[in-house]
Amino acid sequence: MTLIKNNTEVARDKARVKNETLKVFLSEFFGTFLLCFIGLAINAQFILHKGTLNQWINVNFGWAFAIVFSVMATAKTSGAHLNPAITFMFYTYGNIGLIKMLIYIVAQLLGGFLGAAGVYGFYYEAINHFDHGVRAVTGATATAGIFASYPAPYCSFFGSFVDQIVGTGLLALFVSAIIDQRNEVPSHLHAPLFGGVLVMIGCSFGMNLGYPINPARDLGPRIFTLFPYGTGVFSSPSTYYWIAPTFAPFIGAAIGGWLYHVFIGFHLSDPVKKEYIPISAEA
């Protein structure tokens, strides 16, 4: 592989970050920012233009591709977790340490917060057109649901908590299956398959809360909406509802990931070794 020294290569020689922590921080921050900036804009099209443009299938495929490309862009620099619950799953696996986990989570939350700010700015005119300038968390002109999750009317706190355990659990379970080297899924297909998992969860477990299943994508934007929407975003429909999408995903991710290993992963044979000998690392 010969890389031409074009302008990006020349700039890279000067600007390349070699500090591992900073590189990871930039990657997780930027990846989660992209994921939330795109994903919350999908929600905006769904809520503000219901029926004419986005339907539920657009929400499912839109978010799926947002995951696909955010992961694809950041996979080689930080592993593309983009989700504190997935980071926590890797922590329980012993793949990363406590400090690194906290760095990941701070970067992700910051990305989620700024992603929400970006969508608020981008669709400012459209939101004003929809609610005539009066921001509402509930009611016919409510738009807070663009940014953070609010449960269906029938849904209790317990139901919401279980919902987020199950949704994030399935995500973690299938992520673990896809990346398990013994399953021999080519690494360039990991990101597209994660997208498929999101479509699947959106079609099956999206009815109660809208499948946030990612604290950075729910808490980050919820904190941002404190400014334009007021404290109602932390008290609708109850003062403790926000705990469900913020904390249940951690429990779900750990359970889901380990369940995969208990039922399947532990018992897989090692693939027959096809030998190759790496020659040199300079490219």
Add this chain to the structure above:
Amino acid sequence: MTLIKNNTEVARDKARVKNETLKVFLSEFFGTFLLCFIGLAINAQFILHKGTLNQWINVNFGWAFAIVFSVMATAKTSGAHLNPAITFMFYTYGNIGLIKMLIYIVAQLLGGFLGAAGVYGFYYEAINHFDHGVRAVTGATATAGIFASYPAPYCSFFGSFVDQIVGTGLLALFVSAIIDQRNEVPSHLHAPLFGGVLVMIGCSFGMNLGYPINPARDLGPRIFTLFPYGTGVFSSPSTYYWIAPTFAPFIGAAIGGWLYHVFIGFHLSDPVKKEYIPISAEA
């Protein structure tokens, strides 16, 4: 491939199941549980939230990805049949023996039963909201269709029986084509392609019964619904209707699989064996 001894590897060294039968049972049980837990939740979103969330295309793609990832997770441990009719097809191929087939089918039925129980618990609040707590098999508030198939009003028993032969037959036919080594489809694409077959069948042969085409996915949940819904689940619209989705798939799978071989598979040439010798690296 060097596998790092992280926590999952350490646990694997202790917990690994080497008994082939137990490994296969765990895999088929867990895979069919996941398939039905996710798939029946898709049906729930379709029936309980019609119009606003899931449309037919969500049902098609949702079930497709449920197949894709359930198969991908369990392919290396048990071959990922997840369907007694497909297991029976392999039995007629002579790939597995009678005892093994029965073990597969018991594991699959158990997975289907528990998948239904899981969805019933998960969407308990949503179902209550929809039917005000009165479980119904027929009528405007019927929800039994979340779990097992009930035919369209115009559909006779004979029509239902043929429907399941044809639907499962097409599934078995294309599964046989995709996995036929002489067609040289890379094995990591098998699961995604199975998903595409499901979308295709849902768009073409889903109108009469809703394409169950899998006895574990239909009979397992139907038995579960005896408890909350009563015996009506075995007598609607007739006392023998349930026979169609339970037994016709076996006939269909055998016919479909062998039809592929009679028209195509038998006549394929063996692929030319290629051995690659890398000559030079300049390109």
Add this chain to the structure above:
Amino acid sequence: MTLIKNNTEVARDKARVKNETLKVFLSEFFGTFLLCFIGLAINAQFILHKGTLNQWINVNFGWAFAIVFSVMATAKTSGAHLNPAITFMFYTYGNIGLIKMLIYIVAQLLGGFLGAAGVYGFYYEAINHFDHGVRAVTGATATAGIFASYPAPYCSFFGSFVDQIVGTGLLALFVSAIIDQRNEVPSHLHAPLFGGVLVMIGCSFGMNLGYPINPARDLGPRIFTLFPYGTGVFSSPSTYYWIAPTFAPFIGAAIGGWLYHVFIGFHLSDPVKKEYIPISAEA
């Protein structure tokens, strides 16, 4: 590759057809039968169950996967044309001779005819439920459109003819691009990509006639419908309309295929040769 002598292998040893013509005939007949049996069933779900089940996106993706899997199953035995216009394009390329082209076309037409018969039988109860047993080519209970194409009311014969030239032309153009060895598209992706081409054409050039773009898929079923629907199928909306979907595709396929070569294909460089030496043909 070691192939286990299971029942299908044992049967293959006895039943294998080595006559090239018969093998090709079986393959093209069976592939076109599958394509039309599945595809016309998709149309049936669209027409008989409008709004509740299939929408236009289901028609697009359903037919796409019908192409994908019909092609995948028959690619190695006959090249999976499954369309007389595509066969004619290969004839103009000099890839096949006149006699072979005629064999392909007869097999394809027979497949289309029997595919229509299969769908008519399969959805007999559903069609009766829809039209109360009175088969109609036009009007509110018309169902002839399940089997063959009928133009939108505004569409002239000239418009229909151009429509089929353009639609089939685009199909032939992109098929030629995908299979051009100089574009280095892996052969296992050809069939899935053909499906994508169908989705694209259905979303762009499906409004006038419903994109038949395949004489075997239009004329074969139209001849079948002479029996249940009467001669109206050849005189609606005019006695010469049927000429458009029957003959224009041949013109379109030749123009589209060669246009690709004139603008792109002729000017492609040969890929850098990565040498491999085939060792033996026994597998």
Add this chain to the structure above:
Amino acid sequence: MTLIKNNTEVARDKARVKNETLKVFLSEFFGTFLLCFIGLAINAQFILHKGTLNQWINVNFGWAFAIVFSVMATAKTSGAHLNPAITFMFYTYGNIGLIKMLIYIVAQLLGGFLGAAGVYGFYYEAINHFDHGVRAVTGATATAGIFASYPAPYCSFFGSFVDQIVGTGLLALFVSAIIDQRNEVPSHLHAPLFGGVLVMIGCSFGMNLGYPINPARDLGPRIFTLFPYGTGVFSSPSTYYWIAPTFAPFIGAAIGGWLYHVFIGFHLSDPVKKEYIPISAEA
């Protein structure tokens, strides 16, 4: 790879264009023509047949596949930019020079203009049926939106300009990520992934203007519509609106592409060079 000397090969020997500039011009012209001819036809089906055929999801997937196959057909001859903003991004990267950029852009604009002419001719009957022969840029029978973008009523010029910077920026960002050799995405997947990026942008940032994000696709057709629709196409909703989709994409593409490199691309390690030595064939 042995290429059979069939008719296309024989013709190639005579007609092959070896002049690099002409080859590139033909490729970018033809690719952008195909993209716009297909894409604007998708818009026609959306606007003329709203509800019955194309919904927003059809527009998203239809345009996506139009990109996929236009790029796939022209990738090896000209790199398949098909978009002046993407060409400009490569210019800022130093991958192409000023003269070459101008050649690309002229070819693309010409392709867009003729693509619009083609769709106008193709759907002439359908447009007449819809607007009774009176071409309108605004109002209930407006059809100018088939060809060029017109903003949502609430959308200011500033909002439109930002919209096109953001939409094209995301396109350029992810195109840069996908083609970055250090991300090791196989080149045959580039075109399909570009399609996914389009679906994503259509579901998230399509509400204001309908995501043209390509001056050749917006200005080329807008100039064509001067003839049938009159000067209103350059003065609706304001005389300077057309500046947004024409010039903002250049700014967006440069920002988006470089943002990828600043946050991610600069900091990627070179992949370890692997040289495979096949050891044994028993597996």
